Amino acid sequence: MRPPADVGMPLEEVDTPALIIELDAFEANLTRMAQAAKAAGVRLRPHAKTHKCALIALRQIALGAVGVCCQKVSEAEALVEGGVRDVLISNEIVGERKIAHLAALAREATLAVCVDDAGNIADLDGAAARAGATLDVLVEVDVGAHRCGVAPGRPALDLAKRIDAAKALRFAGLQVYEGSAQHIRDHGERRAAIDAAVEAAGNTVTLLAEHGLACRSVTGAGTGTFRFEAASGLYNELQAGSYIFMDADYAKNRGEGGELFDDFQHSLFVYTTVMSAPAPGRAVVDAGLKASSVDSGLPTVHGMPGVTFTGASDEHGKLEFDAADIAVSLGDKLKLIPGHCDPTVNLYDWYVCVRDGRVQALWPIVARGALL
């Protein structure tokens, strides 16, 4: 797809819908997380499923990240092709075709993957051996999200032993991501969920150590909870991803004193044009379901008090106005804050990077649509 802008163009001339990164806010977010990880003495391995962009991954690594995470083999392929040398697929990879691609990629870069099944370990080992590659493998432990992962304790130990005994695999530690805690609004409840995860994972680390299996990595955490994992004394690697952009959903989390979460700034916007304003009090923008994912709520309108995005159909978004004297005109361009950044980014081929009101760069979203 052709990009919606040219470098040097004023923001107002960018075609829409377009995915805008405000570089000042974005760079401040990158720096803030890098400093937080450094101050806590833990590694940072940001999640690239958020941005799907090798150029952003390389910027994170330049600020001290040890590599990135992603969720799919095809994402890892796009990132390695773009110059990233160390990728953890923080997910299970099941299926002959996928595993063959993973093993081939492990010859080009340092690749790690997660498991929660003994048969899958055998499949990974066989494919890595055939490819002449070595894979780092982590056991995913379920600490509350009840999605993937085995129970803490003995089930994790059993899998770790199998990895350790495999010829072409290296046991690398535990994947412990408490996904269901990320959007708990209350600070105390969010902390309690991570405390429980830390206890369960800590007991597992101890059990493994008693069997001679050292966990090089205890890795996990997200933007909603990373300060708890960083201070846990157990986790040595953080996988936060959304912090670079911040979405409307994360911005609803509360801090210790009940204040809204403000560690990071909104830096990602869907830029959109008012394409219809046929009657007073009605206006439609050109960004709908195919321009902003609504799974975690509708986008919000940035910097325009009294203007609300009230509904999305495939290619349209409806605006409503709090008062009769608030209005927009045909052709006006607005910034929307997506409800959920990750699936919204996946709808675009280009980031339009803006500083001081001008397009500074166009970054390709190389892993857009990388489903396999």
Add this chain to the structure above:
Amino acid sequence: MRPPADVGMPLEEVDTPALIIELDAFEANLTRMAQAAKAAGVRLRPHAKTHKCALIALRQIALGAVGVCCQKVSEAEALVEGGVRDVLISNEIVGERKIAHLAALAREATLAVCVDDAGNIADLDGAAARAGATLDVLVEVDVGAHRCGVAPGRPALDLAKRIDAAKALRFAGLQVYEGSAQHIRDHGERRAAIDAAVEAAGNTVTLLAEHGLACRSVTGAGTGTFRFEAASGLYNELQAGSYIFMDADYAKNRGEGGELFDDFQHSLFVYTTVMSAPAPGRAVVDAGLKASSVDSGLPTVHGMPGVTFTGASDEHGKLEFDAADIAVSLGDKLKLIPGHCDPTVNLYDWYVCVRDGRVQALWPIVARGALL
């Protein structure tokens, strides 16, 4: 993105998530709608925003469709590039850059566009004149959806006169799409909504005729209501799109006797693998929010009674089982019926076309991500 399959491969070997078209059901849907339009004596101009695929558009045209609709200039560009000669953009196009692309494209194919604003008509006329092109222009009339479009009657007449007076534009008729009626479940209520639209649009056609303005096209209708528009005596063109695939949402509509809507068969599926099944009663598939749009509800599991898709995160879908003796195994592949086809299709680069359990063709989704 690399395709998830090779031609000739058995379905079970297709990598996942993949977007599958079952060709027998798909072709039956195409034929059924073509016959319905022919029997009613109205033109068929299927909506390509559903499929975004030039090869599908050409198949629809081969069965008698006069052309296709789409919503975006960049979609029209991709379709014309793929060989489609007649495209109606059933939407307003606002903004200098977009209009310049539209005018340029109108030199390559027959292009029509909708308007609901006088200034926009002037912009279209200027750009078409500069490009040495002629654009067909329809007035969009709002008949209940309260999205785009002017009110029936005088506001529509005023715009039609302006189009008729413009140098590089041709007045082509009325765009009358009752989008909010498509998913009214009850047959009688759905019919009543279209009856109201037909009355309002019919009065407008009469008013325009009294002023010497003939409506060559009265165009609209969707998969939920097309039989009403086809029988109205007013509409002479149908824009249904979803009928080719059928999604879970349309399948909830009811017929005259209260029966579920069964004019068309489900032909589009998200093929997915069980990637984690770490404990009894739990299973996770590799298709989440980035593989199936959930704006109109979660996908349903095809052909597996007792198995329910109960939740989606970015790259994961959770399954639940009605009884302890129902289960799936790691590596099993299932078919999901998307809640909403159009934004789901927009997540993929390839259709994997299947007949008799084998991959017969790979069709590129050329207008995937065509937002501009």
